[in-house]
Each structure stands twice: as structure tokens, then as C-alpha cells.
Amino acid sequence: MARSKGIALAVVASLAAVAAFAQEGKKVEPAAPTSQDRPSGGLSEEEFQKLHQLKESEAPPAKGTLVDLSDGTKAYLALPEKATPKLPAVIVIHEW
16 A cells, blocks of 8 residues: 555656656746636626616616605615515715
8 A cells, every 4th residue: 555655656756747847948828817816706807897887878767765854854765665564774874
């Protein structure tokens, strides 16, 4: 068992040496970027931005309503269709 491991190790080392010798003097090209190298997956940054640009003609219609709050200010309330009580909420506060 130990002898077969030794032979396998010698073969692997020999192959590595032959590969290194064969590459000597050749210019190694960098690998092409993979999807893991890009923050937006398999798309380039330009392709990703193009997919996420909302055009005015394609904007979905507003589905919310303005509501009056107790302090006299107004707020925009948007609920999903067929909403039932006890929904999770997202509150966005814009600083003017």
C-alpha cells in the first residue's frame, strides 16, 4: 500500500515537472473572467445596468394612496392586492 502511494506520488511529481518544462518560455495568458469574478453574476456591469434601467414608458402604475397622519402630514400607503390584517411593513423616511 505504501509502495503504491509512493509510485503515485512520483508519477504526479513527474507530470508536474514535464508540464512546467513544456511551459517554459511560453507566455501564459490570464484566464478569462468567470461569473464568480463579476459582482453581477454572469453579466458584465454594462449588461446588468441595462437590464435595470427603468424607462418612463415602462413604469408600472402607482398602486398606493396618500393617507393623512395624525400630525397633519401625508404618507404614501401601498398594500398588496387582497391584503389581510397583520402584514409586515417597510417604513421609508426621506430626509428633506
